[in-house]
Amino acid sequence: MVVSTHSKPPPPPTAVLADTDPRVLRRAHFFMRLSRAWDSRFEAMARVGRIGRWYSAVGNECTTVGTALALGANDSLSTVHRDLGAVLTTYLDPTRLAPALFEDGDQTAWDVLRPPPQALLDTLANQVFGRRGGFTRGVDRSFHYGLIKPEWGIRHVGMISHLGAMIPVAAGLALANVQDGTDRAVLGFIGEGATSQGDFHEALNLAGVMKLPLILVVENNRYAFSTPLSEQYACEKLSDRAPGYGIAGETVDGLDFDAVHAAMNRAIERARTGYGATLLECMLPRMRGHAEGDGSYEMIPAAEREEYLKQDPLVRFEASLLARGHADQQRVERVTATARDIIEDAVERALLTEEPSLAEATRPVFAPGEVATAFARQSTEVTGG
């Protein structure tokens, strides 16, 4: 098997779940399945050309959900394109979305703040289809938006395509928390590819100097588009860079829920108590291409691809649930089917919605005020009318 030095597959699934709160495990299982169901549906649509492009999060679910579950109301979240699991975990009250899967006492105080989950899921589906009902009403794609609703306990900033550019923004969200004297933290995601960009350095250096409550999770899936790790960096682990910034660093198996969740809880504790930032590298298998059907998947050696496909975090998580008696086979199937039905319904509803009004294309670039008024006074030749 030809595997580049840095592309070692993760260790076999030996770890079993520790004494994690069963309420956390129920939530984790549901959101991981919900994320997977969404990807399965969108991958299928991408294959038949019903959606332009899809960046699959298959393989990332344990990391995105395992970290996001550690957040509390009004912690901030910064995501890139394989972080659907974190978005769903942060947005949705699962006890209202899938009541049959949860028990009394599963609903948290934050869940109560959150809006009706079905509506938010529909908005997300509309967003991905570029429809009128999406967060951007058709002007930007998939996860290229933010949702800042303190009254819902949600502070989410999505991506721009430059990726690394979001790391300083996450640091700025953390800076605002320090200025406000709160103990709120920021969870930011980035792929290993963007750790080679200058913004990664500038942001983590600032986070170190100012002891910002930032947890930057690097989803290391071993290929940046088509570029393997051996051509991306020469250090052994990306977390080795953390001491260079004076921040904490850890590398964990991103398929091991216990390890991810525990490392995130350690990091958030540091953030909340003034010990500053953490660089948390989660090693992931590359189970899909950069985008579906763009040819990058085929650049990975076939034997390596096969190894990665065996590392499915959902399979491993559910095996652990069964082994520890946290669920039986029937429950696993019920969670899977419920998640699939919820996503199927949301997608079907979204496909029936309207295209955005053409007026969205020329909507204001300035928030209301003196500048926006001056912009609108200009001749139509300039405003595009």
Added chain:
Amino acid sequence: MAETTYIDAIRRALGEEMDRDASVFLMGQDIAAFGGPFRASRGLFEKHGRLRVINTPLMESGAVGAALGAALVGKRPVLEMQFADFVSCGFNQIVNNVAKTYYRWETPVPMVIRLPFGGGSGAGPFHSQSPEAWFAHTPGLCVVAPSTPRDALGMLKAAIRDPNPVIFLEHRFLYRREKEELPAGDLLTPLGRANIVREGTDVTILSWSWTLHESLAAAAELAREGVSVEVIDLRTLTPLDEDTIFTSVRKTSKVLIVHEATVTAGFGAELAARIADQCFEWLDGPVRRVAYADRPSPYNKKLEQSLLPGRERITAALRKLARY
């Protein structure tokens, strides 16, 4: 009453807005105890502390990005670039992240990026540039360049209060040379409004910042020769106050655009295009530009002076234009 210099006006605006609104904070290199290389924030660190007057490491991109993050959750960051030339290191954050946020997901980005810019002091290719056109080309940025202490004060205060990103160009040559008496009180200058600084009937000059003063000197010279020149200080480049410009051009029928930035694809080209489009029937002569030659700014002062669009070149251009 004591006179206020341009840089004192900047400091007054920062201080007043920080007193007025606890969400306003300053970020930049060497701005805390040191007060910045031009002392724009002198005294503010002592008054407001390290969380509101933040010294950053030597970083531009990361500082703009961090300011954006803070702005998204309700802060009003005012970021100082040590020299405008260095803003190129933060260009991606400004034109892709900051400028496009409101259009994309309709969350306001109240942020001011202060750029000490311009030549005239023999500072060479990397401390002399006039980068306004880089930003005027990007939808979603308000680009302003006040020429007087009064407007520096009033426009910086207005910029800090506006819910949008403002690129605030302060001319280094004017910092300690321009001074005027300013009354107390909450002095605001509206954004998006040009100012007719000198009324005239024969030729219109459109200018801003340092070249506005050179233009006024040239207009005075032409007055002695019997030519009446109207001088308009644009103050805000984007969004542009077209009403004031077009009204003046339709009155005088001749336009000279004067800016310090290099000529090709400078903001003057945009002005010329809009005037051609909207005032064609009124024009009695070519729309002319006086600007910097398409060269980096040389270090030797005599070399630099030979390229700067000063009063002599403006005067010569006015004389030619007046003859049409």
